[in-house]
Amino acid sequence: MSGYNPAEIEERWQSKWLTEDAFRSEKDPSREKYYVLEMFPYPSGKLHMGHMRVYSIGDVLARFLRMRGYNVIHPMGWDAFGLPAENAAIENKVNPSVWTAQNIEHMKKQQNRLGVSYDWKREVNTSAPDYYRWSQWLFLLMHERDLAYKKKAGVNWCNDCETVLANEQVEKGLCWRCSSVVETRELEQWFLKITDYAERLLNDLNLLEDWPERVKIMQQHWIGRSEGAEISFKIREFPEEEIRTFTTRPDTLYGVTYMVLAPEHPLVNKLVEGTEREQEVLQFVSKVRQESEIDRTSEEAPKVGLFTGSHAVNPVSGEEVPILVGNYVLISYGTGAVMGVPAHDHRDFLFAKKHGLPIRVVIQPEGENLAEETMEEAYVDPGVMVNSGPFDGTDSLEGIGKVTAHLEKEGLGSYRITYRLRDWLISRQRYWGAPIPIIYCDHCGTVPVPEEELPVELPLEVELSGNRVPSLAHIPEFIQTSCPLCGGAARRETDTMDTFICSSWYFMRFASPDYTEGPFRAEDVDYWMPVDQYIGGIEHAVLHLLYARFFTKVLYDAGMTGAIEPFSRLLAQGMVYKDGAKMSKSKGNVVTPDEIVEKYGADTGRLFILFAAPPEKDLDWSDQGVEGCHRFLRRIWRLIDECTAQFAAGNGSPAIGEAETELQRSAHGAIKKVSFDIEERFNFNTAISAIMELVNALYAYRQSQAEQNYAVLQEVLEQTILLLAPFAPHLAEEAWSVLGLQGSVHEQKWPSYDPQMLVVEEVEIVAQINGKVRGRITVPAECSEEELIAAAMENDRVKELLEGKEVVKTIAVPGRLVNLVVRG
RNA sequence: GCCGAAGUGGCGGAACAGGCAGACGCACACGACUCAAAAUCGUGCGCCCUCCGGGCAUGUGGGUUCGACUCCCACCUUCGGCACCA
Numbered sequence: 024m025s026g027y028n029p030a031e032i033e034e035r036w037q038s039k040w041l042t043e044d045a046f047r048s049e050k051d052p053s054r055e056k057y058y059v060l061e062m063f064p065y066p067s068g069k070l071h072m073g074h075m076r077v078y079s080i081g082d083v084l085a086r087f088l089r090m091r092g093y094n095v096i097h098p099m100g101w102d103a104f105g106l107p108a109e110n111a112a113i114e115n116k117v118n119p120s121v122w123t124a125q126n127i128e129h130m131k132k133q134q135n136r137l138g139v140s141y142d143w144k145r146e147v148n149t150s151a152p153d154y155y156r157w158s159q160w161l162f163l164l165m166h167e168r169d170l171a172y173k174k175k176a177g178v179n180w181c182n183d184c185e186t187v188l189a190n191e192q193v194e195k196g197l198c199w200r201c202s203s204v205v206e207t208r209e210l211e212q213w214f215l216k217i218t219d220y221a222e223r224l225l226n227d228l229n230l231l232e233d234w235p236e237r238v239k240i241m242q243q244h245w246i247g248r249s250e251g252a253e254i255s256f257k258i259r260e261f262p263e264e265e266i267r268t269f270t271t272r273p274d275t276l277y278g279v280t281y282m283v284l285a286p287e288h289p290l291v292n293k294l295v296e297g298t299e300r301e302q303e304v305l306q307f308v309s310k311v312r313q314e315s316e317i318d319r320t321s322e323e324a325p326k327v328g329l330f331t332g333s334h335a336v337n338p339v340s341g342e343e344v345p346i347l348v349g350n351y352v353l354i355s356y357g358t359g360a361v362m363g364v365p366a367h368d369h370r371d372f373l374f375a376k377k378h379g380l381p382i383r384v385v386i387q388p389e390g391e392n393l394a395e396e397t398m399e400e401a402y403v404d405p406g407v408m409v410n411s412g413p414f415d416g417t418d419s420l421e422g423i424g425k426v427t428a429h430l431e432k433e434g435l436g437s438y439r440i441t442y443r444l445r446d447w448l449i450s451r452q453r454y455w456g457a458p459i460p461i462i463y464c465d466h467c468g469t470v471p472v473p474e475e476e477l478p479v480e481l482p483l484e485v486e487l488s489g490n491r492v493p494s495l496a497h498i499p500e501f502i503q504t505s506c507p508l509c510g511g512a513a514r515r516e517t518d519t520m521d522t523f524i525c526s527s528w529y530f531m532r533f534a535s536p537d538y539t540e541g542p543f544r545a546e547d548v549d550y551w552m553p554v555d556q557y558i559g560g561i562e563h564a565v566l567h568l569l570y571a572r573f574f575t576k577v578l579y580d581a582g583m584t585g586a587i588e589p590f591s592r593l594l595a596q597g598m599v600y601k602d603g604a605k606m607s608k609s610k611g612n613v614v615t616p617d618e619i620v621e622k623y624g625a626d627t628g629r630l631f632i633l634f635a636a637p638p639e640k641d642l643d644w645s646d647q648g649v650e651g652c653h654r655f656l657r658r659i660w661r662l663i664d665e666c667t668a669q670f671a672a673g674n675g676s677p678a679i680g681e682a683e684t685e686l687q688r689s690a691h692g693a694i695k696k697v698s699f700d701i702e703e704r705f706n707f708n709t710a711i712s713a714i715m716e717l718v719n720a721l722y723a724y725r726q727s728q729a730e731q732n733y734a735v736l737q738e739v740l741e742q743t744i745l746l747l748a749p750f751a752p753h754l755a756e757e758a759w760s761v762l763g764l765q766g767s768v769h770e771q772k773w774p775s776y777d778p779q780m781l782v783v784e785e786v787e788i789v790a791q792i793n794g795k796v797r798g799r800i801t802v803p804a805e806c807s808e809e810e811l812i813a814a815a816m817e818n819d820r821v822k823e824l825l826e827g828k829e830v831v832k833t834i835a836v837p838g839r840l841v842n843l844v845v846r847g
Numbered sequence: 848g849c850c851g852a853a854g855u856g857g858c859g860g861a862a863c864a865g866g867c868a869g870a871c872g873c874a875c876a877c878g879a880c881u882c883a884a885a886a887u888c889g890u891g892c893g894c895c896c897u898c899c900g901g902g903c904a905u906g907u908g909g910g911u912u913c914g915a916c917u918c919c920c921a922c923c924u925u926c927g928g929c930a931c932c933a
Binding site for chain 2: 195196234236237238240241244245247250251268269270271272283319350351352353355356357358360361362363364368369370371373374421442443500514561564565634635636637640641643645647648650651652654655657658661699700703704706708709711712713714715716719722726785787788789791795796799831832833834836838839842843844
């Protein structure tokens with residue numbers, strides 16, 4: 024053995040693991056399974072530190088749990104559809120499928136160089152026909168279950184990506200992928216009815232005890248459940264029409280002084296048709312409709328409203344109030360109409376002030392007397408109902424229910440729950456995705472592609488001369504087809520599916536990656552699902568994680584899986600920074616896994632990334648920190664090297680004295696801590712520091728003892744290597760064989776500790792006076808509280824300080840401290 | 848604006864259930880080895896003082912407690928999410 028040469032060691036073990044299929048997992052109902060999964064990557068071709076972090080975390084768990092005796096499944100695959108492939112195709116004049124395949128090959132090599140223990144026999148690729156066939160099949164399942172529908176609606180359009188986006192994919196009015204401003208376009212698109220599952224998606228968050236609270240709160244927020252009432256207002260000028268409005272505050276119904284419709288509201292045209300206001304209102308409507316989401320909803324955007332000339336009739340008071348059209352009312356929420364109660368709603372207050380609309384107080388706070396003229400802001404808290412006819416004097420919180428009940432009885436309204444969540448827009452006007460399996464026939468209408476004709480294959484020959492890969496709408500051979508029902512000429516749907524569909528069920532495909540009769544085999548999914556530990560970035564808190572939960576629930580309802588939720592435990596890992604900023608080319612602060620592996624080896628990189636911060640926190644990359652971890656691994660290497668040389672040269676001492684017991688105790692303490700830190704807390708940083716302490720103890724033992732017990736040394740070395748195995752698998756594997764041990768280290772049982780070994784006879788405890796440390800005493804571990812106090816009083820320093828003082832109280836905490844409270 | 852998370856040495860971070868604040872690592876200083884350097888090994892390392900001792904320290908100010916990084920109240924700062932959702 025010579026110096027630590029990670030390049031040589033790592034390559035050797037990696038190729039052995041690969042050729043032996045060392046991490047193959049087989050279904051075995053007699054064993055307890057454990058499903059460890061990291062969010063699969065988009066094959067960009069470039070592995071970055073964020074990837075390295077998520078894989079390192081997952082791999083520690085997978086390796087640890089295998090050693091713990093679980094039947095671990097740890098698969099990997101590719102979220103391979105998506106726009107970057109199209110951009111690269113144009114740029115490099117290479118077919119998207121070819122580009123993607125090359126990237127996958129390259130990234131897989133990079134992953135293997137990290138020493139990650141995947142079962143590659145389960146690899147999936149969402150852009151492969153044998154995968155997207157089932158994505159299409161699942162779309163048809165949704166269609167059959169009335170969960171997929173097409174409608175014309177104002178949708179988010181990204182000019183740069185030349186496609187529409189789901190609501191979740193718009194961040195602050197910008198495209199989540201390219202950050203360009205999102206516009207609204209009126210288009211006929213496919214949607215999935217995720218809103219049908221809003222209530223369950225919300226309620227079942229309670230089942231996810233091991234999810235980070237912040238992710239659950241973000242989803243809760245996104246779903247945005249509001250309870251209230253839907254109320255109908257008649258229109259004075261059009262008695263045959265009515266305006267339905269949603270409110271969470273039916274108790275303020277008597278305070279309505281106007282009504283506002285969204286510009287897109289279907290009644291707007293009728294109300295102004297043929298009136299002097301028609302032109303002005305319609306101009307305003309078309310202007311607002313052209314505005315981007317960001318212009319329309321930004322804080323600075325003034326609340327503009329125009330009178331329509333018509334009046335709404337308050338269903339309880341009969342009062343007539345003006346109907347306006349306002350830019351701040353959204354057609355997609357509630358009913359697209361708002362009853363204006365300026366006295367008790369912030370926005371209504373601002374709007375009324377600006378447009379000179381009356382304000383009427385109908386809720387009075389306890390012990391106050393609000394007056395319309397002097398109010399400077401809306402009063403939104405509970406109080407007592409006033410100016411509210413028969414409800415005067417009612418507590419406003421009770422009033423909500425009472426007014427609703429009254430409306431229901433009179434047929435004027437009803438209790439209603441409204442969600443912020445919108446249906447999932449899944450059409451994409453892009454080439455590189457799974458085609459939506461629908462055919463349009465002039466005679467038969469919209470016809471789903473029959474199951475046996477799946478997959479609807481993506482034509483692989485594409486035109487690469489323009490500055491965009493043309494969408495399927497430009498490929499006549501693809502469009503032209505025949506109707507499955509009547510056999511007549513028909514057209515294929517040319518939109519592809521949102522790639523988030525492909526990633527909403529891949530974790531189930533891993534259970535039966537080669538299955539050809541369905542998306543997965545029920546018995547496989549029953550055994551492996553749910554994912555016990557899912558790991559990935561927080562950026563998917565509402566995107567992928569919400570969609571995957573939705574898909575799982577639909578599959579559950581269809582009887583295809585027993586899993587109600589896909590991911591039992593979720594670990595949202597933090598980001599990787601360098602010098603306080605996100606790594607980016609423009610800042611020139613990028614460190615790649617490739618460089619690190621080349622310079623120090625994968626073990627060093629993994630160790631550093633796990634040691635520098637707990638997994639859920641952001642991590643600041645430090646080149647010097649990496650050096651430190653490398654030094655630690657070299658230190659272990661040298662230890663093994665020197666010890667094996669020693670063992671070969673002689674027998675050492677058979678004696679087991681205090682030093683040996685001490686060393687063994689350190690080892691057992693480390694086993695306890697490392698096990699606990701991995702299993703219960705995911706605190707890999709402290710687990711690693713415990714291993715470092717153990718190595719320090721080994722060095723100290725060898726340094727201090729001229730006569731060493733080789734049997735004890737060997738035993739503790741073995742334990743150290745086992746503890747290290749999940750973190751630095753190559754070095755551990757090599758050390759295991761150098762120490763002359765049989766088999767692979769990853770097939771060994773995780774070491775256990777003997778609680779007896781941790782029992783000490785004497786402990787040092789602290790003697791405090793008035794909470795300040797004044798001395799240390801060594802006492803037998805079994806010492807009673809009385810004995811502890813007596814011992815503390817005997818301490819010289821304590822005695823000195825107690826002179827002339829009165830001890831008024833004593834506190835003894837066995838094993839920790841004694842505190843004497845004194846006076847005088 | 849609303850919701851959430853976090854503030855601990857020069858730095859990354861420890862402190863599991865209120866009990867010795869700063870584990871482990873980095874940086875730094877000193878010593879050993881060396882012709883020298885690197886590597887390695889060892890020692891020290893929160894701040895302050897009148898330094899055998901003591902004081903002050905976990906964002907700030909209060910509180911509870913024998914005892915608070917930990918619990919409670921108020922505030923400040925940073926980061927993240929939502930952003931006219933009626």
